[in-house]
Amino acid sequence: MSSPAPVSARQITRRRRAAAWRRNWALFRGHRTGLAGLGVLGVFVVIALAAPLLADADGLRVTQATGGVLEGPSSEFWLGTDDNGRSLLTMLIWGSRISLLVGLLATAISMLIGTVVGLVSGFFEGWTSRVLYRLTEWFLVIPFLPLAIILAVVLGRSLLNIAIVIGVTSWPATALLIRSQTLSIKERPYLERARVLGAGRWHQMTRHVLPNVMPMVFANTTLTVAVAILSETTLSFLGLGDPTRVSWGSMLEAAFGVGAMTTGMWWFIAPPGICVVLVVLSFTLIGRALEDVLDPRLRDRR
Amino acid sequence: MTPLLALRGLSVAYQTGEGRLPAVRGVDLVVRAGEVVGIAGESGCGKSTLASTLLRLQPKDALVEGEVLVAGRDVQTMGWGDLRALRWAQAAIVFQGALHSLNPVRRIETQIAEPLRLHEPDLSAAAVSARVAELLEQVGLPATRSRVYPHQLSGGQRQRVMIAMALACRPQLIVADEPTTALDVMVQAQILDLLSGLVRDLGVGLLIISHDLSVLSDVCDRVAVMYAGRVVECGSAEQVFTSPTHPYAQALARAFPRVGDATARYAPAGLAGDPPDPLDLPQGCAFAPRCARVVEACVEEEPPLLQVGGRQSACIRVGQA
Amino acid sequence: MTTLAATSGTEPASRPRGRRPSYGRYVVGKVLGALGSLLFVMVVNFFLFRVLPGDPARSLTRGRVRTEEQLDELRAQYGLDQPLPQQFLTFLTNTLQGDLGVSIRYSVPVSELIVDRLWPTVALVGLSTILATVIGVYLGMVSAWRRGGRVDRLSTGATLALYSMPEWWLGLLLIAGVSVGIGPLPGIFPTGGLNSIDADPGSLSGLLDAAWHLTLPVLTLTLAYLAEYFLIMRSSLLDELGEDYLVTARAKGLRDVEVRRRHAVPNALLPTTTLAALNIGFVVSGAITIETIFSIPGLGLLSYEALSIPDFDVLQGTFLLASGAVIAANLVANLVYGLLDPRVRT
Numbered sequence: 016m017s018s019p020a021p022v023s024a025r026q027i028t029r030r031r032r033a034a035a036w037r038r039n040w041a042l043f044r045g046h047r048t049g050l051a052g053l054g055v056l057g058v059f060v061v062i063a064l065a066a067p068l069l070a071d072a073d074g075l076r077v078t079q080a081t082g083g084v085l086e087g088p089s090s091e092f093w094l095g096t097d098d099n100g101r102s103l104l105t106m107l108i109w110g111s112r113i114s115l116l117v118g119l120l121a122t123a124i125s126m127l128i129g130t131v132v133g134l135v136s137g138f139f140e141g142w143t144s145r146v147l148y149r150l151t152e153w154f155l156v157i158p159f160l161p162l163a164i165i166l167a168v169v170l171g172r173s174l175l176n177i178a179i180v181i182g183v184t185s186w187p188a189t190a191l192l193i194r195s196q197t198l199s200i201k202e203r204p205y206l207e208r209a210r211v212l213g214a215g216r217w218h219q220m221t222r223h224v225l226p227n228v229m230p231m232v233f234a235n236t237t238l239t240v241a242v243a244i245l246s247e248t249t250l251s252f253l254g255l256g257d258p259t260r261v262s263w264g265s266m267l268e269a270a271f272g273v274g275a276m277t278t279g280m281w282w283f284i285a286p287p288g289i290c291v292v293l294v295v296l297s298f299t300l301i302g303r304a305l306e307d308v309l310d311p312r313l314r315d316r317r
Numbered sequence: 318m319t320p321l322l323a324l325r326g327l328s329v330a331y332q333t334g335e336g337r338l339p340a341v342r343g344v345d346l347v348v349r350a351g352e353v354v355g356i357a358g359e360s361g362c363g364k365s366t367l368a369s370t371l372l373r374l375q376p377k378d379a380l381v382e383g384e385v386l387v388a389g390r391d392v393q394t395m396g397w398g399d400l401r402a403l404r405w406a407q408a409a410i411v412f413q414g415a416l417h418s419l420n421p422v423r424r425i426e427t428q429i430a431e432p433l434r435l436h437e438p439d440l441s442a443a444a445v446s447a448r449v450a451e452l453l454e455q456v457g458l459p460a461t462r463s464r465v466y467p468h469q470l471s472g473g474q475r476q477r478v479m480i481a482m483a484l485a486c487r488p489q490l491i492v493a494d495e496p497t498t499a500l501d502v503m504v505q506a507q508i509l510d511l512l513s514g515l516v517r518d519l520g521v522g523l524l525i526i527s528h529d530l531s532v533l534s535d536v537c538d539r540v541a542v543m544y545a546g547r548v549v550e551c552g553s554a555e556q557v558f559t560s561p562t563h564p565y566a567q568a569l570a571r572a573f574p575r576v577g578d579a580t581a582r583y584a585p586a587g588l589a590g591d592p593p594d595p596l597d598l599p600q601g602c603a604f605a606p607r608c609a610r611v612v613e614a615c616v617e618e619e620p621p622l623l624q625v626g627g628r629q630s631a632c633i634r635v636g637q638a
Numbered sequence: 639m640t641t642l643a644a645t646s647g648t649e650p651a652s653r654p655r656g657r658r659p660s661y662g663r664y665v666v667g668k669v670l671g672a673l674g675s676l677l678f679v680m681v682v683n684f685f686l687f688r689v690l691p692g693d694p695a696r697s698l699t700r701g702r703v704r705t706e707e708q709l710d711e712l713r714a715q716y717g718l719d720q721p722l723p724q725q726f727l728t729f730l731t732n733t734l735q736g737d738l739g740v741s742i743r744y745s746v747p748v749s750e751l752i753v754d755r756l757w758p759t760v761a762l763v764g765l766s767t768i769l770a771t772v773i774g775v776y777l778g779m780v781s782a783w784r785r786g787g788r789v790d791r792l793s794t795g796a797t798l799a800l801y802s803m804p805e806w807w808l809g810l811l812l813i814a815g816v817s818v819g820i821g822p823l824p825g826i827f828p829t830g831g832l833n834s835i836d837a838d839p840g841s842l843s844g845l846l847d848a849a850w851h852l853t854l855p856v857l858t859l860t861l862a863y864l865a866e867y868f869l870i871m872r873s874s875l876l877d878e879l880g881e882d883y884l885v886t887a888r889a890k891g892l893r894d895v896e897v898r899r900r901h902a903v904p905n906a907l908l909p910t911t912t913l914a915a916l917n918i919g920f921v922v923s924g925a926i927t928i929e930t931i932f933s934i935p936g937l938g939l940l941s942y943e944a945l946s947i948p949d950f951d952v953l954q955g956t957f958l959l960a961s962g963a964v965i966a967a968n969l970v971a972n973l974v975y976g977l978l979d980p981r982v983r984t
Contacts (some may be wrong), residue, residue, distance in 0.1 A: 153678045156916075157682070160923030162682075162957065165957055271810065272806070272932065276811075277813065277814070292807075299801065
């Protein structure tokens with residue numbers, strides 16, 4: 016039998032990874048809830064991207080509001096109007112952008128800090144690792160909202176600051192997860208072989224540990240986005256967001272402000288909340304499906 | 318005298334998404350009091366499944382045919398009340414992997430006492446403690462260590478705890494599933510000595526299941542070799558280890574080097590190929606694809622267990638050139 | 639809300655040779671750890687206002703017109719003109735003595751305010767946590783036993799939905815539905831406040847009246863947080879049900895029910911304890927939004943009121959208290975866990 020043409024190690028890894036991705040995707044596809052989540056999320060992403068086409072941006076301006084104040088649904092305003100006469104449907108559509116954007120930005124910050132801290136504290140030995148672990152534990156204990164409130168007050172009210180606040184308060188959970196993953200990967204034989212072959216720490220971390228940690232990071236990211244969007248909604252509801260921007264949380268803040276729940280204005284209270292639930296639920300379902308697919312131990316359980 | 322254990326035509330199959338998976342296919346076996354019987358085979362030959370049926374511990378989706386007679390009564394068809402009374406009191410199992418087979422957050426004295434309290438509820442607390450201490454002494458563990466947790470013991474000590482626990486209700490039959498796996502060789506020898514000592518002193522019957530033929534040859538009176546769910550060779554331990562007749566048993570015996578036998582070092586000890594996929598068993602003899610002595614007749618029909626001298630072998634080529 | 643796998647990291651065992659494990663040593667270790675956390679929180683508390691970019695005095699008065707003299711006065715009042723280590727020392731000694739500053743809004747010492755407003759929050763958080771834990775753990779247990787059954791699928795679906803909604807939105811819906819009434823259904827519960835106008839807070843009837851007012855808020859928080867306990871217990875028990883030692887237990891002659899009750903469930907409760915303790919942080923956070931919605935005069939509403947001014951000393955005080963409560967809850971959970979699981983005492 017003739018030997019095949021020599022293939023480089025990199026090509027082999029690439030092929031293996033591609034095969035792994037295809038396998039995981041096939042497994043994911045079998046998950047009905049995960050697919051449902053993906054579908055719902057897709058709808059919202061499309062709405063967010065197509066916002067200018069679906070609703071006139073002028074409808075967000077208080078000065079250009081054409082409707083009556085706090086009107087119920089009508090043929091002109093499908094979801095009624097808010098306390099400034101703006102179309103609630105328009106606000107709902109444009110609000111999706113804020114929720115998704117801030118959620119994703121906050122997650123990016125959180126994952127960045129969490130991954131770096133988790134990798135370093137898991138990979139290195141000695142007091143660097145121990146100090147980082149203690150720090151992570153201490154931050155994990157601090158309750159989210161009180162800290163977020165203080166940070167938001169000090170930094171000022173803006174969406175970027177909200178993203179920063181959420182990112183800075185939610186990295187510990189990710190860091191712990193990645194740390195434990197790193198610790199278990201460190202024990203594996205191929206890492207020892209790499210060390211013996213002379214691989215430096217940086218090379219080990221980026222070429223060996225990181226690619227193996229990535230799948231769980233990915234699953235964790237999805238779940239982090241869910242929490243981030245919930246947090247943004249809450250912070251906007253408390254009035255810590257940008258007063259000039261419309262988000263689902265700020266819509267609910269206005270609803271609460273006018274006592275919409277005591278006057279039966281369900282069209283003001285329900286839709287923004289339902290949107291939040293749908294988006295968060297879809298991210299949660301996707302994340303759980305990913306966890307099932309990527310962590311073989313969980314596969315038989317759920 | 319009724320044998321302690323009698324398997325008659327035992328077959329176990331799993332109903333999986335891909336079809337019916339036969340794990341055990343028609344096994345007959347007998348264990349009598351004072352006897353040590355061994356079952357040898359690689360992973361996947363069905364010996365663990367077989368062990369799980371002895372006290373009806375097999376998974377719910379397993380389909381069992383045939384009879385599993387413990388002290389003359391069929392374990393698979395008796396009522397649950399009778400079964401629970403029989404479990405541990407008539408026959409007990411020493412499971413492999415003691416660290417996972419023991420509850421990690423309970424003291425070993427509690428775990429050893431548990432079956433005692435269950436089967437002999439009239440015993441006073443003092444009597445239970447005394448019995449626990451007695452059992453620990455019997456397996457060579459100091460009674461003062463009864464209040465420790467499993468993770469505080471070494472592998473060998475944990476295995477002794479499993480044996481002590483199995484003896485709690487004075488069963489007549491003990492089944493040891495891979496009792497020496499994952500133990501050091503020195504500790505293996507100690508455990509085996511302990512087990513054969515117990516058979517001698519208590520007159521119990523012992524069934525040892527292991528992939529390690531050398532372990533079985535040391536302790537057992539009789540050995541049955543399993544392959545692809547069937548017994549392919551059965552005889553006295555000496556016969557099976559030193560002069561096996563079935564080609565698979567021969568390969569298995571050859572795989573263990575003998576000290577002093579110079580030729581063993583040069584002969585190829587491994588066996589090519591893999592055990593067959595139970596979902597896709599070959600026509601005829603299951604070992605035929607790997608056998609060096611295969612002929613046409615082998616693939617036509619599955620050879621039955623034939624009586625050859627003082628032993629049994631499932632090969633039609635026994636005695637032929 | 640934490641992902642289920644997030645906190646599975648454990649510190650590699652580094653037990654010094656020759657020392658026998660003991661619960662006492664474990665307790666001391668955990669208490670020291672808790673004190674360290676507390677100190678860290680105080681450090682964070684201090685630095686939040688002073689080290690962030692910008693002039694603290696300006697951020698204190700953002701959005702209001704002020705002159706340079708007023709800013710200088712403010713700086714002197716808060717001791718911002720002193721060197722940083724000195725400020726920290728002052729802050730530390732003050733805090734440890736119970737001096738948490740003065741509220742800008744109420745002109746009353748913060749510690750007094752906190753004591754005044756403490757019990758509604760304690761009642762709210764305490765009751766909700768207990769109910770959420772008991773109901774969530776029980777439902778999780780039943781769901782794991784009958785995995786795939788109707789109870790399981792219903793519970794899992796419902797809790798995932800509850801898990802995905804902001805607890806305060808649930809509160810708004812409940813107010814709209816149950817307090818005010820939809821269509822023919824009458825409103826049952828009060829829409830807010832702790833006491834009716836005519837109730838005497840000190841008397842028994844006043845207490846019952848307060849309890850009546852707290853019903854909906856407690857219900858809201860309970861529903862919102864039982865999801866986490868449910869999911870954790872269910873996952874934990876499903877894990878345990880696959881373990882080998884349960885086969886041993888069955889082989890001994892125990893009934894299935896006994897095996898579950900005596901072995902599987904107690905062992906499954908262990909990880910539930912630790913993860914449940916972490917959840918306290920979110921219940922405390924939830925108290926802020928729920929008290930805001932239902933106008934319950936507790937610490938949560940206090941924090942919300944302090945937002946707009948901003949009433950810094952109040953914010954600092956409540957932050958410290960909230961963190962302290964979570965640290966204490968975690969300590970208790972750790973100590974209980976140490977009693978139950980002998981493996982961590984090494």
